[in-house]
Amino acid sequence: MTTDDTCADLLLDNQVCFALHSTSLMMTKVYKPLLKKLGLTYPQYLAMLVLWERDGITVGDISARLLTDPGSLTPLLKRLEAEGLLNRTRSSSDERVVHLQLTDKGRALREQARQIPGCIINASAQTAKRLSALTAELTALRKQLHDSL
Template identity: 50%
Template sequence: MGVPVREAGSPGGRPGSLLLDEQLCFALYAAQRAVTAAYRPLLEELGLTYPQYLVMLVLWERGETTVKELTGSLRLDYGTVSPLLKRLETAGLLRRERSARDERTVLVAPTGRGEALRERAESVPEALLAATGVDGDEVARLREELWRLADRAEGAAARGR
């Protein structure tokens, strides 16, 4: 796809420009779609979609967690996460159960099959880097900048409410 790439040191566009290629939101959208597409063949081998992979990453990192903590970690709402959990549970990769201490709380944890999938998934990050030609230092820099942008945008959204 012919997405323009700005040369280092070139101006970032005019303030207030309505040109599509000068919109930060569009560059982020295009990058997100392209990265997700690059993940697709890697995750198909695991039988996961990209959102399901994100759920499993949280569970592999934390083990048993609440649905509330999971939605917070993924920055998604319950209505988005609930169908993902249902499909992963049907696939035998996680279990959901009500907490014995508080029936309003639903606990989620990987099953033995879900834990076994982790071993196969360990090759995914490196395979993505190889497929995209991005090195570890560049990934670290991009990730840091994107988290900083996410924090600023969340702050702006909160102030706009």
């Protein structure tokens, strides 16, 4: 089966969405063995990254930062709490608000995670500068897409 030039814009390999999706899948596969050593899944790692940036935030704060629904974070955060990495505490002034506080074990895990960015640079065969530029481009694209909604 051949594709004429008028349908080139519908070829899978010409879709930015597929390039992003398939790259995300590969990135997650590269992270998996690195995170297994830390006892974390990729979504848990993302949550921990946010908490290492700003300890003591609320579930709503972390949800906004990760662009996800707060309800979908609850099981993930409960598992992190069960692992002894964080504490969840309901606000005394508003029981709907849950504060997240890293434990000593959660803060210590940050030191173990420091090697991960270097591993990603090595796996990507890119320079840190190039990956930083790519991150900036993707962040700008994400913002533009968000603003278009």
